[in-house]
Amino acid sequence: MMTAPSPEELRQALLRPRSVALIGASGDPAKLTARPQIFLRQHGFQGHVFPVNPGRETVLGAPAFARVTDIPEQVDHAHIMLDADPALDALDDCAAAGVTVVSILADGFAEAGGTGRARQKRLLDTAAAGGLTVIGPNCMGVVDTRSGFACTTNAAFAVDKLAKGRYAVISQSGSIIGTVLSRGQARGKAYSILISVGNEAQIGVGEIGNLIVEDPGTDGFLLFLETLRRADQIASFARRAHELGKPVIAYFVGRSAEGQALSVSHTGAMTGSFAAARSFLGHHGIAVVDFFEALIESPAALHQTRSFSARPRSATVVSTTGGGGAMLVDQISARGVAISGAPEGARRDLEGQGVKLGKGKLIDLTLAGTNYDTVHRVLSALIKSPETGAVIAAIGSSAEFNPELSINPIIDAHKDAGPGAAPLLAFLLPEAAESLRLLNAAGVPAFRTVESCADTVALILKQRPPAPDGATRLPAAVTGLLRTDVPCVLNEIDSMAVFRKLGVKGPKQIFLAGDEALPEELPFAYPCVVKLVSADLPHKTDVGALRLAIADRAALIAAIQEMKTSVRAQRPDAAIEGVLIQETCRGVGEVLAGLGRDPLAGPVMTIGVGGVLTEIYHDIAIRPAPLTAGTAAEMIEEVNGFALLRGFRGRPEGDFDALAEAVAAISALALAPAVIEAEINPLSVGRKGEGVTMLDALIRLAP
């Protein structure tokens, strides 16, 4: 009987295998399938390397084997570089040989239609039966710089020296591990691990993250994402990383519709909403950068500033160049970060030393102040002050030819100030690779573009822990209402009953089932609202099945008659279950709150103003569900249109506390797998203290 490998055995086989088989290795050094063997040798890998190639005796000087089963020792890791079908045959061999980890380069799997899906099934079946851990297909390799395990076809690893660093890269695109390595090393950044996860048929970003998250040589993680697969694994990895004080930063392709469509054609992913996926990442504590180079430049800055809580969340910009300082202030502010000038105390101290800072929010030392002494004094005073948040120096042309004037004092100010100081960052305007390297090496995160610098400053100052968990179980009274044998839509009476059990209040109302007669007196005052109840009519207004502001009994009788006539004419197929009469609720405004299931991010809550404007302006907030009222309060902050409920221009303020509680309550329905969709629209928001009232509701169930 086969024993599953322990996590430690898996990590070893993944990152520092005692032995690796290169299946399909070429003896022609110009071929890409020759690269892994060349790179392993070049970067000092000490394990055994076995090329597998039935057509040759030796490959690049090493004895070759016809099949992996011919290798006379235990193989920890096999990298298969054959086309899709032969790769599957080789995978069978790997199972037979008891290989621990297999990575597969070929494409032609799930992304390639019917044949590809059949291949993917065979891959998964073989892996399950053989106890194999499989990375890919479409995996460009796995690299551990510490062990020299550069098992990849990516040309970037032809670099002379593979520097050892403390950040791990996990990418759904194989080429990006090379891009990060190349750009990073060019400015003094280095990595511990770089893994191309390809199509993630069996394990992917989340599973690999969980496997390596405790790696003592790794301080943080860079993710390049085109989709989310098995999002729960990504969430648990991110939350564990946060507990360990290791930041996780992601660049996510897919903000445009075309970008989203590509994630289908390119890696065989499902397409969900970018907004939902992005919100998912943030919810679980992953920082998402907008600008690609920030993926490379921000991790060290985030790691250094992870215990930031005591300082204000504002940025102080010091420049030797007014134009460069203005660009930086502009870009940082545009990301919603407050800019502070010099704190009073620091300003007084500096004036005592003869250094004048001017009055503006930008501390522009000008050309005249571009000297070691002024730069050092000003930065030292600012980072030692408890009233500064992040301090950023924007350095002009001196950074290229006169680092002694403006770069050395930054490094020294940082070094001299010690651990309690504010984080200090630098943006260099000219092409100044050597100064960038010096600053980074000295622990001052340094940036070559203003956009990457501003992205990073915003990440540092806005970083948040993962959101707390929402509800963990539904009351039995609720689950009892959600049982179904066939897919169905609950009418608003039944939907409201579910929401009432969750604590969301509805209006006073009476329901007349079928053709039940209207009572002489309503249990509430006119004017009232009247609607026809039918699960077949989710959009009542369109078919005239809703009337507002009915003034009296006569008008009510007439309205019911007219609505029935209208619906029978337009939708003769619709089953009318009865008539619902409700009191009129006049709140401060109305909102939409709905639970849905995103194909990538899973259950998500969405809130917005509702109606056509929400569609036109995409003015919504999204979060994974279930969520807490605290998270719901953050969502409410994000919706611009809620300004109308926030006392805009003398209007009364809405009861946002009650709204947040209601949103959290609705989100708990994510725990019922039967609920495909659940929405209250509109939800009327009363004045502060008056609560919220659902006016219409809909729940869609699956068996």
Added chain:
Amino acid sequence: MMTAPSPEELRQALLRPRSVALIGASGDPAKLTARPQIFLRQHGFQGHVFPVNPGRETVLGAPAFARVTDIPEQVDHAHIMLDADPALDALDDCAAAGVTVVSILADGFAEAGGTGRARQKRLLDTAAAGGLTVIGPNCMGVVDTRSGFACTTNAAFAVDKLAKGRYAVISQSGSIIGTVLSRGQARGKAYSILISVGNEAQIGVGEIGNLIVEDPGTDGFLLFLETLRRADQIASFARRAHELGKPVIAYFVGRSAEGQALSVSHTGAMTGSFAAARSFLGHHGIAVVDFFEALIESPAALHQTRSFSARPRSATVVSTTGGGGAMLVDQISARGVAISGAPEGARRDLEGQGVKLGKGKLIDLTLAGTNYDTVHRVLSALIKSPETGAVIAAIGSSAEFNPELSINPIIDAHKDAGPGAAPLLAFLLPEAAESLRLLNAAGVPAFRTVESCADTVALILKQRPPAPDGATRLPAAVTGLLRTDVPCVLNEIDSMAVFRKLGVKGPKQIFLAGDEALPEELPFAYPCVVKLVSADLPHKTDVGALRLAIADRAALIAAIQEMKTSVRAQRPDAAIEGVLIQETCRGVGEVLAGLGRDPLAGPVMTIGVGGVLTEIYHDIAIRPAPLTAGTAAEMIEEVNGFALLRGFRGRPEGDFDALAEAVAAISALALAPAVIEAEINPLSVGRKGEGVTMLDALIRLAP
């Protein structure tokens, strides 16, 4: 009597003076005031250089003069490097010595409060009296690479070799000329002219642009802007550049409120609206980049593609890296550019040659297709096809270590295809400076960041000529109505009379002046609208001076009475001029259209949905006025909220043609200097063919 220099004499004194005085030149090479003399010598300037320094016999080996008036020959150009007050004394000397162009380094002028403003006045007075052309203050220098005239204190010009190029840089920030030089030269880009205009007291971006626009050695212009001064000069420069086929590209600091505030503290500029200024630039044919490096990387691409009209305005992306290609497609699409796959013809040809392109919109050659032959065939077929717009190659790790596989074929495909081919651009994922230089040198614009590449692709495909001029004069009947002796607001009757003369229709209405009695019959049907007319009540709804949907005569009488009571109670000071009764207009929707005067951009038209939503979502379009109906039609396209008038979800479509005509008509009021503000709000938009109707209007006049 003094003769003003001709433009040619000015250009010579500015860019290739026969003699230059360096006033305040230091003999200590470590001082920044020593730099111009060092740089002039280093970069081969052939004119005479006269250091002016009363404390020394010689400066850096050259004989020094105490004052510029002591120099024994005509001085074409003087650069003053003294503090503000001595600089003004030196300026007097320059006037006395008959210097042609003077540039001033000092700060402490208009941006520095009362004393500074007095200095600025003295500067302007001296310049006017002495016939001097003055650049600055706060000017970091003027550089012409062709003549070696590197008259600047910017440290970046310490570069070994100052390459000669064909693009001119004009910057409101002195440090930025160094940044552009440094970053540009690092990737094979070079410049003809670089000028720091400082605070533009006398001449600035527009005037200098007009002076050098015809320079035969300059193919285009890069502007770094923090504000607009004398916008009309910038407009005429940009329009002339367009006629000459020379692109003008601008980076504009100030998208955030903080950035806008800085333009005040930093260079003494007034603060206008970023949106208005940006729209001004676009209106006159200046391309605005969002991403700073695109300022450096896009000009050559724009110049090469200036005759682009015959090709479709779409982008085709070819990649050797799926991830890099996906990033590029995503960023290009996010900028509103359509992505095309391979045209059918090219696809068939390539399949005939055994090259398969896949089905998606991204043409991903994958690692397997990363070879000279495949890359060359595919790119050649695509750029030769008349059905492609711009073609962009995204190249992965091979760009760094194997240019023979992926870079050489790009260069050759471009070279072989000749002049009729589609523009070909490249984005390189790894750090690959040499490949970037090779591509740029071969005429293939190459980019190191995906954002700069996408910005440039969008600029190329969306480039537009300057907008045509709007109305050039107002009818006498209109100007007659706009005379005033005191600042005043026209009431809606008088305002509407002006707009009617411009051709904008109002509703049927009657006006009862003072307490004039209501006639028995209205000349239109009920329901009607009634309002009190008063120039003191611009916001009628707030004080109950407007009632809609009045059903009959009795209700009308009651409404008038109630309104008067309400206004007298709330605003006893308001002079009520009478009562206006209007027919009810039911259009498809209502819009706001207003003319205002922006402190930077001058007269601008703004349109939007009106009401609180326009404020919350900033959903407006702005253009300089006067404008044509064609320009107004573009504005209408930009307002998202107008979706509601565009047949959204089965609604009727609005009469956008009539709306555009009305907007153009209103914009003509820009020609009347007395009009400070002119607004129709709301303007009711009827169904197609039904026109538009103004429902309320307001004009604010100055004497």
